[in-house]
Amino acid sequence: MSDRAGQARALTIFTPIQPGAEPALRDYLRDMPRGASSPLARSSRTHVGRWHIIDRLPPYEVPRQDELRRAHLLFSVSVDGDERSYLEQLTRMLAAEIPELWGRCEGYPGLASSSAFVRWLLEHRVRTSFFFAAYSNATVDDVREALATRRQALAFALRAQDIDPAERLAAFREEFP
């Protein structure tokens, strides 16, 4: 199995949704704040993440396709570092959302014990067969800092075009101490 690429980890978790709870869960997911206000933004270890509801398996050209007995909540993230500590962090940071999300799933153990909740999530994990990360050794912080540095370097290069070498060196040392 291959849940890792460099320092990045892939986490895929399927949890069965309680009968009848799917519409409310779907509404809740769709109404959650997005972008920088997304609950997943609270951890600086989340590169990308998403929730899907899998309520059927595609029937196209499959004879006697499997039929799901219930819908499943699929949680998938690409994160920095080990998965357990990430889920422990997420459990602390999403304390308000977790009962609305996984609380609608069968077997949800509650948040009285965060380690029991993390264990429950990991029991529902499906191991990745092949994981690709384009910049697998860069953390979220590395990427954000590098993007800021690139903007800064570009701005400096434009500004430094018309100044003499001594002034440029002084300006560089000031800009990039």
Next chain:
Amino acid sequence: MSSPSVDATPPAEAQRRVELGESLEPNIQGRLSALLTINTVRWYGVPILRALFFVGRHFPPLSSKLRDLSFIHFARWTIVRKLPGEQLRRPHLLFESNFNGTWSQYIDAFSYVTARELGAIWRWCYGFPGPVPAGPFKADIARHEYPAEHYYAAYPEASTTMVMSALEVRERLDELRSRAGGMDAEAFDVAWTAFLRDTQPHL
């Protein structure tokens, strides 16, 4: 590899996507789009896929191809044999991608640039039409796609190329910064010119 069609009608949402060639809104965050497909694997395809993924991990032609595409941030294939509370008779192949660009551009490039690699993976799934031409491939992906209910990306303004370039610039700038302290203006002028020459494609 084809089987008699049991149900060839894609859901209305997927049909709309095929017609428009656009991503559904919940799947987009800034420049990034989320894709998730599930295909059913023929029973004899599982050991072959496992071997392919093993080879791909240790002799990375697949990773190299995906890297060459330069618009995929993260991607994964997962063989699903069991789900809690379900009795699955068949194995299923989950594919997830996080990419920049439109859905249609993505599938086009995916189809033509990585045709051999994709063909080697999805040919073991029911109904796979082949990676080229892109039209039937797009229709197949749309039929097997599950829209995200919630999607998050930490740096949605950045394409994969921007991230790779930024990491390169930062590395070279850090190196210049560490040397600049001991340079006079003339030496820095040479070093700065070299920095600009080397990083120009990344700025």
